[in-house]
Amino acid sequence: MSTRFVDIEALEVPLKAVAKLPIQSIDHHLEPWIARACRIPESDVVRYLIDRRSLDARGKPDLRFVYNLRAEVREDSPVNEVPGISVRTTPPPLDHSLATLPLAESLPLHPIIVGAGPAGQMAAYLLALHGCKPLVIDRGRDADTRTADLEKFHTTRDLDPESNYLFGEGGAGTYSDGKLYTRVKDRRMRFLLEAFVAARAPRHILWRHHPHIGSDILPHMCKHLRKQIEQWGGSFRWQAAVQDVVVENGRCSGIELTNGERISAPLVLIAPGHSARDLITTLMRRGVEHKAKGFQLGCRIEHDQRVIDMGQYGCLPGRDLPKHLLGAAEYNLVSRPPPHAKADHVTTFCMCPGGEIIAATSDRGQLSTNGMSRYARASSFANAGLIVNQAVEREGDGMAGFDLIERLERAAFAAGGGDYTCPAQGATAFMRSEDGPAVGSSSYRLGVRPGRIDRILPPATVTALREALKFFDRVIPGFLTKGTLVGVETRISSPVRFERNPETLASSLPGLYLAGEGAGYAGGIVSAGLDGLRLAETILTGKPALRER
Ligand SMILES: Cc1cc2nc3c(=O)[nH]c(=O)nc-3n(C[C@H](O)[C@H](O)[C@H](O)COP(=O)(O)OP(=O)(O)OC[C@H]3O[C@@H](n4cnc5c(N)ncnc54)[C@H](O)[C@@H]3O)c2cc1C
Structure with missing residues (x-):
């Protein structure tokens, strides 16, 4: 049958109109809506491909x-x-640009990728796809062993500094909400998401606005990505912490592990995440060019999910609309106080609807929070980071930032009693500099106890958070009055950025590439993955791969 194509923008489907249909997702049953919009018989619609789906809640509780x-x-x-x-x-033409690159004449065989987080993983994926057979080295363990290590941590409270919520297969994002959005606009986005779908992420991440994967699916997705890389000739080594690079004749010629073993390679790409302070400071001391950069810190806030649902939807999933149609509500808030308030901006970070707060730390005696949600986002709690930009001494080397982070994490650990219990303070008590009543229940599995977060965080951060809480309570009623602060939250971004040669995107040490969040070029799963792809593309083509829409 001959067909033609129709581009349809802003096709609206009211949720109430489809709430009673016996279907799992309306995404797969849009023919009547398409037919109505085009004024054609439904039988004329052969098939369709969704570019994007978003939720319009401006007329809440009438959602579309x-x-x-x-x-x-x-x-x-x-x-x-x-x-x-x-x-x-x-x-429209399909974009196969990363699968069919104009390759450089000679490609590096068996390059070393340090770090199996999204940046390292995706760099390895593209290099392996083009036959380079990369060796991926990570200090942590494979996803299955790592999951078991985390269970052990929850029962013994004995943190393994090499296998935790930050280190191991998939990096910092493996046990997360797996939100896949970024402000970065990059044509490589489709390739990245398709790689995730091929590794068994839910297919709808290709079209949903603010898609997420969930902490129950992410470890499996990482395993499938690994298997694909192995099928293309790549290999992996776990429990192998890199302590330094090997430099010969002014060029990086390999890496050295903490057991002294050296491995040579034509090229080394390090994507260590921002928690690899040991390796990052070694590279800084070696003189790899870098600068201090702005970073953020704050704490996490937790609510009953229904507070957020009512604020965002004006109705409750499960009560007013079926849960499979409307999941737990999310938010993304920014406060920009007027100059006379003398307070910094605050943004919410890594919001986890229906999720839980976790101990995102890799150092014994230190505590920082973050959050994760399973695919179903079904817990009764909502949590998010509340983060404030920290002023940096522009002339500094970034060490002051690392020192501040460590000090705060030690203070939070001590305030929690020294066993990874987390300090918590009602948001109202935080506003009034009070101990406040004992905090209610929390999703944080290792337990919370009353703590003075207002005394742990820097004063300017506390001022900014107080201004923001007042404003956020106007956006989502109950945000302040029903919120509990838990924290501190410090593992957000790196206080350092390594310089890149604009022609090769390599670091100032020839043969060494630095990628992702630890290098100062990403903040999230997607932007880290895209950065890994850009570096790999540059290595493969010999031309700098720029961010392009
Ligand atoms: C709990 C949590 C939830 C999050 N939720 C989200 C979310 O929902 N959406 C989102 O976009 N972002 C989220 N983030 C942020 C996101 O995970 C990171 O931005 C992203 O993982 C950074 O990727 P990366 O590859 O640069 O570094 P990482 O993911 O940190 O990976 C670095 C890897 O390097 C390894 N490594 C470090 N040092 C060495 C060494 N010396 N030798 C060998 N290996 C080493 C580590 O083991 C690790 O596997 C979350 C982060 C956390 C901690």
């Missing part, structure tokens, strides 16, 4: 899904072309 999609309809179908609906005769 809004789709941008491309429908394929019968060629003779009398499509009513109005603004937002346009017919095209040829399908």
Whole structure:
């Protein structure tokens, strides 16, 4: 049958209209809505591909899904072309740009990738796809062993500094909400998401606005990515902490592990995450060019998920609309206080609807929070970081930032009693500099106990958080009055950025590439993965791969 294509923008589907349908997801049953928008019979709609789905809650509790999609309809179908609906005769070209790169004449065989987080993983993925057979080295363990190590941590409270929520297969994002959005606009995004889908991430991450994967699926996805890299000739080594690079004739020629073993390679790409303070400071001391950069810290806030649902949706999933149609609500808030308030901006960070707070730390005697959610986002708690930019001495080397982070984490650990119990303070008590009543229940599995977060965090951060809490309570009623602060939260971004040669994207040490969050070029799973892809593309083509829309 001959067909043609129709681009449809902003196709609205009210949730109430589909709430009673016996279906799991309306995404797969849009034919009647497409037909109605185009004013054609439903039987003329052959198939469709969703580009994007978002939720419009401006008229809450009247919620709508809004789709941008491309429908394929019968060629003779009398499509009513109005603004937002346009017919095209040829399908748009598919983007295979990363799979079919114009490769440089000689490619590095068996390059070393240090770090199996999103940046290292995706760099290895692209290098392996093009036949380079990378060796990926990580100080942590494979996802299955790491999951078992984390269970042990929860029962013994004995933190393994090499296998924890930050170190091991998949890096810092393996036990997270797995939110996959970024402000970075990059044409490599589709390739990244398709690699995740091929590794068994839910297919709808390709089109949903603010998609997420969930901490129950992410470890499996990381394993499948690893298997794909191995099938293409790559290999992995776990429990292998890199302590230094090997330099010969002014060029990086390999790495040295903490047991003294040296491994040579034509090229080394290190994607260590921001918690690898040991390796990062070694590279700094070696003179690899770098600068101090701004970083953030703050604490986490937790609510009953229903407070957030009512604030964002004006209704409750499970009570007013089926949960499979409408998941736990999220938020993304920014406070920009007026100059006379003399307070810094605060943003919410890594919000986990229906999630739990976890101990995101890799150092004994130190405590920092973060959050994760399973795919179903079904817990009764919502949590998010509340983070404040920290002023840096622009002339400094970043060590002051690392020192501040360590000091705060030690103070939080001590305030929790020294066994990874976390200090917590009601948000109202935080506003009033009071001990406040004992905090209620929390999703943090190692337990919370009353603590003065207002005394642990730097005074300017406390001032900023207080201003922000007042503002956020106006956006989501109950945000302040029903919130509990838990924390501190410090593992957010690196206080250091390593310089890159604009032509090669290599570091100032030839043969050494530094990628992802630990290098100061990413803040999140997607931006770290994209950074790994950009470096790999540069290595493969010999031309700098820029961020491109
Ligand atoms: C609990 C938690 C939840 C998060 N949730 C989200 C989210 O939902 N969405 C989102 O976008 N971002 C989230 N983030 C942030 C995101 O995980 C990071 O931005 C991202 O993982 C950074 O990727 P990376 O590859 O640069 O570094 P990392 O993921 O940190 O990976 C670094 C890897 O290097 C290894 N390594 C370190 N030092 C050495 C060494 N010396 N030798 C060998 N190996 C070494 C580590 O073991 C680790 O595997 C979350 C972070 C945490 C901690």
